[in-house]
Amino acid sequence: MQGQPQTLYPNDALQQLRDFIAAGNYAPGDRLPAERQLIDTLGVTRSALRKSLDTLEREGVIWRHVGKGTFITPHESASTVPGLAELSHHVTPFQMMRARLSLEPAIAREAAVNASADAVLRLKAARDRAFAATNWDTYEADDDAFHRSIADATGNILLLSLFDHLNQVRRVVAWRQVIRNTDRPAREHSSFKEHDLIIAAVEQRDPIAAHDAMRQHLNSVSKRLFGDG
Amino acid sequence: MQGQPQTLYPNDALQQLRDFIAAGNYAPGDRLPAERQLIDTLGVTRSALRKSLDTLEREGVIWRHVGKGTFITPHESASTVPGLAELSHHVTPFQMMRARLSLEPAIAREAAVNASADAVLRLKAARDRAFAATNWDTYEADDDAFHRSIADATGNILLLSLFDHLNQVRRVVAWRQVIRNTDRPAREHSSFKEHDLIIAAVEQRDPIAAHDAMRQHLNSVSKRLFGDG
DNA sequence: GTTCTAAATTGGTCGTGATTGGTTGCCTAC
DNA sequence: GTAGGCAACCAATCACGACCAATTTAGAAC
Structure with missing residues (x-):
């Protein structure tokens, strides 16, 4: 369904990011690629990516700090709520x-x-x-x-x-x-x-x-x- | 299909819009073309189109938001529970x-x-x-x-x-x-x-x-x- | 080897312009 | 006189790029 290059619905970036993290086998405390690198990898804009990162941060999945990077939250709290x-x-x-x-x-x-x-x-x-x-x-x-x-x-x-x-x-x-x-x-x-x-x-x-x-x-x-x- | 571009009976735009969505094979969550593009595609006026979109929104078929666009409702969701x-x-x-x-x-x-x-x-x-x-x-x-x-x-x-x-x-x-x-x-x-x-x-x-x-x-x-x- | 400085990297912020659904008002046609 | 087309405008959203501040890294100076 990705035939069209134009934007799909807004949550798309979030789902892509979730998939990327799941596929990456990141351990708690691991660092994610930098934002400017992720937007290349995922093919999304930075604003969309950062919005998704905001969501994950609010969910407690990741943790960010200027100059250091974005990290998987140390405590595995399995708090991702499924559908x-x-x-x-x-x-x-x-x-x-x-x-x-x-x-x-x-x-x-x-x-x-x-x-x-x-x-x-x-x-x-x-x-x-x-x-x-x-x-x-x-x-x-x-x-x-x-x-x-x-x-x-x-x-x-x-x-x-x-x-x-x-x-x-x-x-x-x-x-x-x-x-x-x-x-x-x-x-x-x-x-x-x-x-x-x-x-x-x-x-x-x-x-x-x-x-x-x-x-x-x-x-x-x-x-x-x-x-x- | 319509030889005459001028108005037929009032519900014409609604029917055209329904046909367009049906023919487009839109999946739940997909985005429809923008209004200003749809009026070109369907050959109807914006006011008629928006009236039809209003109907579809009330029916729960679509979902609209300023600055984002018009989307097919993600799930069949009982009509009583708005998205x-x-x-x-x-x-x-x-x-x-x-x-x-x-x-x-x-x-x-x-x-x-x-x-x-x-x-x-x-x-x-x-x-x-x-x-x-x-x-x-x-x-x-x-x-x-x-x-x-x-x-x-x-x-x-x-x-x-x-x-x-x-x-x-x-x-x-x-x-x-x-x-x-x-x-x-x-x-x-x-x-x-x-x-x-x-x-x-x-x-x-x-x-x-x-x-x-x-x-x-x-x-x-x-x-x-x-x-x- | 230590210390200091400059550059590079990174997440965060801001401004501009384009796009989108929503609104208003004018004007024509019937 | 009224309904509806039409265009302009409004406000929300987003992409894009430039810039900012925190941090790390590299290397020069001693």
Whole structure:
């Protein structure tokens, strides 16, 4: 696809640089070629190269100093984050749970502060749909939608985006070990009560209660998943 | 194919553009020709072309940015989740701050629970680099790296990924209005003390203190940005 | 062998001009 | 009178080159 010599999309230089480093087998502490040499090797402009180097520096992959050069960071922190699909292979269900416990209670708190009346209505509608689910699969989808509607209720598109990011990974992470001894969620399924508590807290504009209700809910989900909290 | 160059019915330009993209075999992420070139190729006016491009952008087919160009959307991405660049146009600095306040304290809490000794060392190294910054730009990069090293210290790649997602948007969000009346951060810049508090809390494995220290830090950043808390 | 100096090297910065998507306003055609 | 073509302008981005400051290297001077 490199038929055209003109610029491809901006991230191209970054990817080339990553490939170059990976192919070069650089050990931690090793020095990279000088910038003016790299732009020849990679065939990119210096500004594009330096932008990519900035990214790698922020990621902690490299370390630069005027007059000395650019070096691979001494501590191998394996902190290069792969793409979403790749990510889901490396995330354990426990880590997923910790991440949810980190993000979602805070989102619930924001929702309690900012939710519009309409958003509360949508929240209740999502709750009702989950309650009416006739099998576990649709319940999961509805539960999904319920949690997302809380992120939506924050009115903060960035928080919603963060939630979606988390959720995309969650859908793929393998936790099929969930015990389902009934064919559909029981009416007294504890989640329903917990959902109601969250909604009530949001409706009453009580950020602390919303935060705690969500945390409690996720803890009880965690308990069902892992056997205990 | 069109014998008459003059206008047919209004949607003509849109259809032509669709055909052009389909015929061009563009891969996701590829760049389209510039508008002023496309109007030559397609034989339509710029206003008609831009209207069509607007439609495609709303449909999520393409992605535009001033000074860069027009690109095919990288992945099929559910229409509900706008791309990162698109996102940054709709996120206000205030929303960004609320999102940081939602995520980063929780990350600091996780770091306090899970940070390895090595991770704490990397934390301190990042702190020292920021302290030694000689101008605001490198300070920002170092501060960035510091916050990221906290996410790294959680040992949870998903949390790190969430942080990166947030950070990618943060780099683009327009808050150039930040006041910088000195040419570099003063040694008594409050952030330095706050960074130290965070590190101390993580080192002492005190999740609550780490959470609060990060919240306080972000609050003071917010104060600097918006004038008050 | 030591010391000092000049040149070369390197990452960082700045300015200029070109390109790009976005905006505005005038003007024609219907 | 209104919609749309048309052109000029705006602001963001990038390539390119020159220059700057930190650092290393080489060699001259003694």
